[in-house]
Amino acid sequence: MATPDYWHYPRTQLADSVLMAFDSGLSHALTMFAPRRMGKTEFLLKDIAPRAAEHGWRVFYHSFMTDGDEAGEVFRLSLGEFATGKVRTWLKPLTARVSAEVLGVKAELGTKDTTPPHSLTEVVQAVASGGRCLLLLDEAQILTRQARNEELLGGLRTGLDINKDTLKVLFTGSSREGLRRMFSEARAPFFHFGTNIELPTLDRGFCTHLAEAFHRSTGRRLDEWKLWAEFESMGCVPGRLRAVVEAMVLNAELGLEQAVALKLHDLHDEAQYARIVKALPVLDRQVLLAVLEAAALFAEDTRTRIGARLGSRPPTTTAVQSATERLLRDEIITRRERGQYEISDPGFAQWLQSLSQTEP
Numbered sequence: 001m002a003t004p005d006y007w008h009y010p011r012t013q014l015a016d017s018v019l020m021a022f023d024s025g026l027s028h029a030l031t032m033f034a035p036r037r038m039g040k041t042e043f044l045l046k047d048i049a050p051r052a053a054e055h056g057w058r059v060f061y062h063s064f065m066t067d068g069d070e071a072g073e074v075f076r077l078s079l080g081e082f083a084t085g086k087v088r089t090w091l092k093p094l095t096a097r098v099s100a101e102v103l104g105v106k107a108e109l110g111t112k113d114t115t116p117p118h119s120l121t122e123v124v125q126a127v128a129s130g131g132r133c134l135l136l137l138d139e140a141q142i143l144t145r146q147a148r149n150e151e152l153l154g155g156l157r158t159g160l161d162i163n164k165d166t167l168k169v170l171f172t173g174s175s176r177e178g179l180r181r182m183f184s185e186a187r188a189p190f191f192h193f194g195t196n197i198e199l200p201t202l203d204r205g206f207c208t209h210l211a212e213a214f215h216r217s218t219g220r221r222l223d224e225w226k227l228w229a230e231f232e233s234m235g236c237v238p239g240r241l242r243a244v245v246e247a248m249v250l251n252a253e254l255g256l257e258q259a260v261a262l263k264l265h266d267l268h269d270e271a272q273y274a275r276i277v278k279a280l281p282v283l284d285r286q287v288l289l290a291v292l293e294a295a296a297l298f299a300e301d302t303r304t305r306i307g308a309r310l311g312s313r314p315p316t317t318t319a320v321q322s323a324t325e326r327l328l329r330d331e332i333i334t335r336r337e338r339g340q341y342e343i344s345d346p347g348f349a350q351w352l353q354s355l356s357q358t359e360p
């Protein structure tokens with residue numbers, strides 16, 4: 001068992017409703033989107049997985065985040081290991097290190113064994129034959145980045161379809177655009193697969209909880225109301241508040257405001273953001289700014305404003321559309337419902353906001 005993490009603020013209710021949907025047979029697949037650092041992985045590993053195990057599910061967790069070009073192959077091999085009972089526990093998230101081991105296994109097999117590898121559908125079948133199992137697939141949309149994963153995705157879809165009653169799956173992702181590619185494109189294997197659920201932003205209890213954990217670990221007190229105010233002003237991103245509190249645990253001299261200032265600076269990877277902006281064509285920059293301002297991108301007044309800023313005639317709708325497509329493709333912005341767009345990384349959005357406030 002993992003040692004209990006007293007910093008973790010449980011999302012018990014959400015975990016229970018997800019499990020109820022699976023247990024009762026109501027759902028066989030759910031998808032959950034939330035921006036970076038909002039707590040998706042923490043929810044899968046610290047809320048869903050242990051509770052599902054209590055409910056008698058075998059649980060397989062896999063993150064597609066770290067394996068780059070090998071993501072598809074590492075997944076097939078990891079699931080294969082799980083099916084054969086070699087990977088017994090979800091408590092060992094498959095990080096790059098483990099993946100490398102798995103790939104090592106592949107290399108070994110490659111020299112000894114010439115039988116063709118099992119298809120992903122076969123591997124999924126093998127998992128199902130072991131009984132009820134919950135698959136937690138973190139950032140699966142990464143697979144859609146490479147055309148060569150199409151067959152694998154198709155195989156996964158088929159395997160899951162055939163075994164709906166035994167296998168339940170929860171997909172999470174931080175790229176709205178990536179998820180759209182995976183679940184909303186009519187020709188994609190996962191078109192309309194699964195129901196979307198929200199990861200709600202954490203409530204004030206999270207700050208009370210953090211203040212208590214802080215007291216427990218340092219003996220010092222933290223004003224939970226001030227924490228809450230900071231949490232709200234940083235866009236309710238738990239990963240950020242945790243970083244602030246962590247800085248204060250490690251440095252007793254640091255006050256809350258100082259820690260916030262320190263971490264804001266850290267978290268805004270300014271050099272990286274500046275590089276992104278610099279690499280953009282001038283029109284794309286203006287479209288990005290319009291997204292930041294939540295303007296209707298193709299509306300006449302928006303285009304007129306863009307034209308004025310560029311010191312030229314208003315760009316055509318087609319030109320703005322192309323710029324928008326480029327920003328979407330590079331996952332700098334994502335499409336929300338009904339023609340609304342947002343900047344994918346909230347840290348980037350905040351950084352741009354602070355720039356546009358200092359340089360009107």
Ligand SMILES: Nc1ncnc2c1ncn2[C@@H]1O[C@H](COP(=O)(O)OP(=O)(O)OP(=O)(O)O)[C@@H](O)[C@H]1O
Binds near residue numbers: 008035037174240242
């Ligand atoms: N329920 C929670 N209780 C306490 N801390 C949390 C909770 N959820 C998230 N955090 C904090 O936020 C950090 C980020 O969470 P997590 O890695 O789960 O986010 P994510 O949505 O998976 O982000 P990414 O898109 O970067 O993978 C965690 O490392 C943890 O410090």
Ligand SMILES: [Mg+2]
Binds near residue numbers: 040041042138
């Ligand atoms: Mg994550």
